[in-house]
Amino acid sequence: MQQTTPAMSPPRDEDPRALLPRDEPVRLIDETGAAHGDADYPMPADELLGRAYRGLVEGRRINDQANALVRQGRLAVYPSSHGQEACQIAASLVLGEHDWLFPTYRDSVAVIARGVSPADAMVLLKGDWHSGYDPHEHRVAPQTTPLATQLLHAVGFAQAAKHRGEDTVVLALCGDGSTSEGDFHEALNFAAVFHVPVVFFVQNNEFAISVPLSRQTAAPSLAHKAIGYGVPGQRVDGNDVAALLAVLGEAVDRARAGGGPSLIEAHTYRMQAHTNADDDTRYRERAEVQAWVAKDPLTRLRAHLTARGLLDDAREQELADGAETIAAALRDALNTDADLDPEDLFRFVHSARTPQLQEQWHRLRDELERSAASTEGGDR
Numbered sequence: 001m002q003q004t005t006p007a008m009s010p011p012r013d014e015d016p017r018a019l020l021p022r023d024e025p026v027r028l029i030d031e032t033g034a035a036h037g038d039a040d041y042p043m044p045a046d047e048l049l050g051r052a053y054r055g056l057v058e059g060r061r062i063n064d065q066a067n068a069l070v071r072q073g074r075l076a077v078y079p080s081s082h083g084q085e086a087c088q089i090a091a092s093l094v095l096g097e098h099d100w101l102f103p104t105y106r107d108s109v110a111v112i113a114r115g116v117s118p119a120d121a122m123v124l125l126k127g128d129w130h131s132g133y134d135p136h137e138h139r140v141a142p143q144t145t146p147l148a149t150q151l152l153h154a155v156g157f158a159q160a161a162k163h164r165g166e167d168t169v170v171l172a173l174c175g176d177g178s179t180s181e182g183d184f185h186e187a188l189n190f191a192a193v194f195h196v197p198v199v200f201f202v203q204n205n206e207f208a209i210s211v212p213l214s215r216q217t218a219a220p221s222l223a224h225k226a227i228g229y230g231v232p233g234q235r236v237d238g239n240d241v242a243a244l245l246a247v248l249g250e251a252v253d254r255a256r257a258g259g260g261p262s263l264i265e266a267h268t269y270r271m272q273a274h275t276n277a278d279d280d281t282r283y284r285e286r287a288e289v290q291a292w293v294a295k296d297p298l299t300r301l302r303a304h305l306t307a308r309g310l311l312d313d314a315r316e317q318e319l320a321d322g323a324e325t326i327a328a329a330l331r332d333a334l335n336t337d338a339d340l341d342p343e344d345l346f347r348f349v350h351s352a353r354t355p356q357l358q359e360q361w362h363r364l365r366d367e368l369e370r371s372a373a374s375t376e377g378g379d380r
Helices: 046-071 085-093 108-113 149-163 176-180 182-193 223-229 241-256 286-290 297-307 313-334 355-379
Strands: 100-102 170-175 198-204 233-237 262-267
Touching: 046 085, 046 108, 046 241, 046 297, 046 313, 085 108, 085 170, 085 198, 085 241, 085 297, 100 149, 149 170, 149 182, 149 198, 170 176, 176 182, 176 198, 182 198, 182 223, 198 241, 223 233, 223 262, 233 241, 241 262, 241 297
Parallel strands: 100 170, 170 198, 198 262, 233 262
Antiparallel strands: none
């Protein structure tokens, strides 16, 4: 059988400086809500901004509710995206019906915005299963805890879709810490060489747990890494949902049209601790965190829409009520104890259970039976 070689990226004749990002991140709406025109990126349509604002309101309420559920012992862990909701919502809104999202552990709001129910999105963080939703139903890959592994999965998926002739673009999210991983390099290099329709979206929130960006890279920005792979890079204000929609939307359109991969860096900030197990006061000052409060993506878009007459008190209350309904449903779902079967630990590892797994299951079952018998004896 004759083998065919996958199409690689075309020879580059243009000035390589065209691949470099801007000196300053793209911004369309500033901290006060004022609009700023841009020659390359137009302001998104009002209808899209309205959908984005609804997503921000719901995303913020989901983040707050999930943090409360951690304190109540209903979630094992929650990596909050409070303050990063603009990145989450924009990543979901720029994708088409047949496109795929490859998220990280911090991207629950993006997963939910893509159509996954909040309760299903929290199953992984509750500790019940590896993923509580069907990836194919929502075109959302399972959330990943290891850094940057999803980038390789995303590139492979996009390459397969390209071979099949499908109209599919893959958007792969990662954090600034992931850019120090070998998987990041391998994914970017493969995507560039084979001209794969994937957009790499780095949410630079300044910290990889306690490691600041200055200890991750000496590059002028993370977007500058793109030129080393022969792909365009761009920087965007990660708290400006309008700019995110414009920049990410252009990158997705470019990939769909056969333009290949892009690397987008969003400049945002992790307002809360890495997870509930992290004490962020050990590595950053409160004044630094407070300085970002004025850059909040939710209040920024609210000010913009209100000033333009696109948002009033009645609509604001309607959105708040809708977000509270989502939070209540999430509380109810996670306040129900799961009916767990210990044998599930061994049932789904292989299609046919190995002798070693069978032995382990028998040992666990015997221990559980002895424990139950001891409890019954004590009750008598």
